[in-house]
Amino acid sequence: MAPQHTPYSSRNIFLLLGIFLTVLWLLYSLGTFYHRSRAINDEIIAIEEQNDRLRAEIRDKERRLQYLKTPQRIDKEAKIQMGKRQPEEKVLVFIDDRLPVLPTEQKQETERIIREDLPIIEKWRWLLFSQNESLPHISE
Numbered sequence: 526m527a528p529q530h531t532p533y534s535s536r537n538i539f540l541l542l543g544i545f546l547t548v549l550w551l552l553y554s555l556g557t558f559y560h561r562s563r564a565i566n567d568e569i570i571a572i573e574e575q576n577d578r579l580r581a582e583i584r585d586k587e588r589r590l591q592y593l594k595t596p597q598r599i600d601k602e603a604k605i606q607m608g609k610r611q612p613e614e615k616v617l618v619f620i621d622d623r624l625p626v627l628p629t630e631q632k633q634e635t636e637r638i639i640r641e642d643l644p645i646i647e648k649w650r651w652l653l654f655s656q657n658e659s660l661p662h663i664s665e
Contacts, residue, residue, distance in 0.1 A: 531537075592598055643651070
């Protein structure tokens with residue numbers, strides 16, 4: 526008697542299992558390839574962006590270098606740093622805000638008393654409520 530070929534024979538089950546595992550392995554390989562490809566593309570994009578930034582920085586530095594080599598810049602630096610000027614050249618000088626006047630002797634004494642002699646509660650009371658008035662007398 527010849528063996529019967531049924532759909533549930535062990536040979537068919539092993540064949541289907543082999544095909545199923547092969548398909549799963551192919552899908553896994555395809556997924557990992559896609560993931561690696563995506564990571565590489567992201568890295569390429571990041572490198573291209575960095576290259577663009579570096580190119581822009583190089584262009585800016587080249588422009589600055591060209592400016593630094595010009596005679597106008599050298600003349601400007603000489604005027605600013607050394608006070609040099611051409612004959613018959615007029616110069617405008619802009620003065621920043623003036624420094625506050627140094628405290629007078631009385632103000633210095635007031636500040637010394639506040640720092641040293643007054644108790645802390647008196648300092649706060651004077652600072653918060655009566656700065657325009659004279660300092661309280663210190664009883665010793």
